[in-house]
Amino acid sequence: DAGVIQSPRHEVTEMGQEVTLRCKPISGHDYLFWYRQTMMRGLELLIYFNNNVPIDDSGMPEDRFSAKMPNASFSTLKIQPSEPRDSAVYFCASTSSGGSSETQYFGPGTRLLVL
Amino acid sequence: QKEVEQNSGPLSVPEGAIASLNCTYSDRGSQSFFWYRQYSGKSPELIMFIYSNGDKEDGRFTAQLNKASQYVSLLIRDSQPSDSATYLCAVNRVTDKLIFGTGTRLQVFP
Numbered sequence: 080d081a082g083v084i085q086s087p088r089h090e091v092t093e094m095g096q097e098v099t100l101r102c103k104p105i106s107g108h109d110y111l112f113w114y115r116q117t118m119m120r121g122l123e124l125l126i127y128f129n130n131n132v133p134i135d136d137s138g139m140p141e142d143r144f145s146a147k148m149p150n151a152s153f154s155t156l157k158i159q160p161s162e163p164r165d166s167a168v169y170f171c172a173s174t175s176s177g178g179s180s181e182t183q184y185f186g187p188g189t190r191l192l193v194l
Numbered sequence: 195q196k197e198v199e200q201n202s203g204p205l206s207v208p209e210g211a212i213a214s215l216n217c218t219y220s221d222r223g224s225q226s227f228f229w230y231r232q233y234s235g236k237s238p239e240l241i242m243f244i245y246s247n248g249d250k251e252d253g254r255f256t257a258q259l260n261k262a263s264q265y266v267s268l269l270i271r272d273s274q275p276s277d278s279a280t281y282l283c284a285v286n287r288v289t290d291k292l293i294f295g296t297g298t299r300l301q302v303f304p
Contacts, residue, residue, distance in 0.1 A: 122297075123294075134290070
């Protein structure tokens with residue numbers, strides 16, 4: 080059974096460019112979370128979805144960030160325009176409300192570097 | 195005050211010793227508590243969760259929760275070099291989201 084899949088695994092871009100990060104949750108999971116991790120701030124929740132609906136986006140840093148979940152098997156996190164301070168590791172995680180609902184399974188992360 | 199606080203470490207222990215990792219949280223309404231392990235360059239993975247006051251054991255790992263003191267800890271018995279990682283404490287309140295601490299780096303030396 081495949082875990083959470085994220086792409087790309089690494090992204091290097093220049094300031095001002097648009098960046099799109101992708102996530103495929105574990106099949107059957109109805110919650111999807113986007114996190115950002117930096118040395119200074121640790122692991123921060125950006126936004127999460129339940130049944131494809133955004134529930135809490137209070138962690139999204141500013142309007143440059145947007146996230147969508149068009150269906151149960153796909154989500155995107157977009158940064159437009161990107162800035163050097165957006166450099167971080169972005170994790171996607173999923174879980175199911177049917178079992179240990181709070182056990183979140185993390186993807187491998189996308190390492191973003193904005194020059 | 196941070197919602198979830200951990201000492202950043204590093205905590206250095208010799209192989210075979212007990213490693214004790216601590217975490218405090220600020221919201222008394224917190225209901226569920228989690229310990230994740232994160233190896234360098236990897237994603238967090240769940241080690242244990244605990245809901246009730248007291249101890250919960252799983253192999254070499256014991257989670258301890260004291261809601262009155264708003265304190266949760268993780269004990270690792272017979273520490274191995276392979277336990278060297280960053281340990282993240284996470285807390286869940288009434289919503290579905292986890293609040294993570296910044297993690298404690300553990301180093302187990304041979």
